[in-house]
Amino acid sequence: MANLNKTGVVFDIQSFSTHDGPGIRTIVFLKGCQLRCHWCANPEGQNVFPEVFYHAMNCVGCFECIQKCPLDAITRAEDEQKNKGFIRIDRSKCRHCPQLDCVQACFNDALKITGKIMRVDEVMKPVMRDKPYFRDNGGITLSGGDPFFQHDFAMEILKACKENYIHTAIETEAFAAYEKIEATFPYVDLYLCDLKIMDPAKHQQFTGVSNKRILENIKKMAAAVPSKVLIRVPVIPGCTDDVENIRAIAAFTRENNLTRIHLLPYHKLGQPKFEQLGREYPMPDVQPPDKGQMEALKQVVEEEGVVCVVG
Ligand code: SF4
Ligand code: SF4
Incomplete structure (x- = not known):
């Protein structure tokens, strides 16, 4: 039985999403992530607090x-x-x-x-409200951040969903300890695994962590639950978008008997959020890739015998 009183930190719940999994989905965004990707679209999901x-x-x-600030943290x-x-x-x-x-004091929404x-039962309220719209293939997607950062909370949400016959997906960096990922196998229908860069040094440079554990985890997941694993690659100009990297990711996918890759074009939606959090956006001059480049990279993936979807 799910522990409906378990609490965790949530930064958004979005209904009626048609991204991040099949069908119509409710996306629950959990705070906390060990990576610090330069292009992060949800920087408010990085810190758990x-x-x-x-x-x-x-x-x-x-x-x-x-x-009003008791700690003198705000100045002119x-x-x-x-x-x-x-x-x-x-x-x-x-x-x-x-x-x-400070938030209470501001009458201007600044x-x-x-x-x-939130408690698990509070998270489940909008999910249950949306359930009639999920129909055959929709459901919930846990996103973030990386939902495994709040593993115990994520587990209870997933259990509650399964008790209510709801399809479950997790968007993950696959950086958690493998035992934590493995423990979710009975409760997760689809893992949307981000795989960004195959070169270890470049991965460290642009995400702040080594890709060693990510690759090991995806290999193990592919062996254990192959039909549940979908590889997603953010296409970031100058970071992940070189042909060698995309080809290497496609080859890794094929060698591990996975069949599908989604290529996600870079967008700049994270930039204002970095600024609102008082952080510098690491890549202000990078522009989104054009349609022609995305099609060319799709072809590279397909040349490796892997099904590819853009977007
Ligand atoms: S939340 Fe606002 S009032 Fe509280 S310590 Fe931070 S800046 Fe100060
Ligand atoms: S408008 Fe809000 S954020 Fe700006 S100074 Fe006044 S209270 Fe502070």
Whole structure:
């Protein structure tokens, strides 16, 4: 039986998604990830704790938040201006106080919290509401972050879904200890495994971790539950999009008897979120790949005998 009282940190729940798994899906985004990919589309999912988003465009410079912060984490910006904002948050001082005094003080929606502690039964409420729309092949997808970062919480959500006959998918970096991944086999119908870069040094450079454990985990998963594993490759210009890398990923996929790869073109949706979290976006000048490049890379995958879908 699922423990419906188990709690974890969730930063979003999106209904009626047609991405990230088959059919119509409810996506539950869990906070926490061990990777730090330069192109991350959900940087608010990296740290497991709740964080403050600062929307500079909404800020009018009333400085109410400065008065309310008990830790003096907020100060006036030295170069006050509308598009860069009137305040600065010292993230090293902010302790994400439970009462969120700064967020409460802001009447202009310039400060928002990302990340909420929720129980499994609270997560299941919107999922059960959406269930009639899942029909035959839709369901829930746990995303993030990497859902394995909050393994115990993810397990209870997955169990609750299975108890309600709901199809389950996990979007993962496959970086967790293998035993944690293996423990979810009875409760997961589909693993959407990100595989980004085959060259170990480049992987370390662009994600902050080695790819050794990821490759080992995917090999073991492919041997144990091959029909449940789908490889997804974010196509990031200058990082993952060289033909050698895509060919090597396709060969690895084939050698491990997996049959499908999805190529996901880079987009810049993460950039404003980096800025709202007070972090520098590592690749401001990179532009999304064009349709011709995506088609050419699809052909490279298919030349290796692997079925390829773009998007
Ligand atoms: S973030 Fe909100 S409370 Fe703080 S100065 Fe801006 S408008 Fe005022
Ligand atoms: S969350 Fe709390 S500690 Fe952090 S900046 Fe806001 S008031 Fe200060």
